[in-house]
Amino acid sequence: MATHHHHDDRGPELTDAARAALEQAGEQWTPMRASVFEALAGFEKPASAYDIAEAVSKAVGRRVAANSVYRILDLFVGANLARRVESANAYVANTHPNCLHDCIFLVCDRCGDARHVDADKVTSMVRAVAAEAGFVAQRPIVEVRGLCPECAASAA
Known part of the structure; x- marks a missing residue:
């Protein structure tokens, strides 16, 4: 991504x-x-x-x-x-504070872990949708709730 x-x-x-x-x-x-x-x-x-x-x-x-x-x-x-x-x-x-990216968080509902993934493509689409509505997006926040790989494997 x-x-x-x-x-x-x-x-x-x-x-x-x-x-x-x-x-x-x-x-x-x-x-x-x-x-x-x-x-x-x-x-x-x-x-x-x-x-x-x-x-x-x-x-x-x-x-x-x-x-x-x-x-x-x-x-x-x-x-x-x-x-x-x-x-x-x-x-x-932020483990790379010298690099500015929009990100999405993958938040595990079971263990509480939250991993971030740089997702400029995703947030650029969010910014574009906001712009079409006349809104200037300062900081898009995208979070996906679910199960991390470890919790998903133990749930199977």
Whole structure:
């Protein structure tokens, strides 16, 4: 589906790429933003702001409010460091923050996993339909609910 392939960063490489992308966007990489990003990147599945606040609170040894985490996550989404899984009200770290694509999320109803696939062809069609209606689509969001390969195999 994607027109090119990505090297998905992990661990310190991902944090370095995220820091560079945020600073390139004119924002500061503060200790709290670093803590939120590291917590987000540590989740295997989409995480809510409350999940992330709890993880950051444990890491820094003091309570961190979910409202503060929401503000940082909004910044991260705007800077392409994270993506929001709308139907789950949760977030995932973008493993290639230097590359901007529209994507679709494949969300598993059984295990909660959400995988993203770059899908510029699909979202360009969504943008075209919106344009025909006189609407300017800023950020098309496409999510497909169902079963991931692992859950589908175990259900068979």
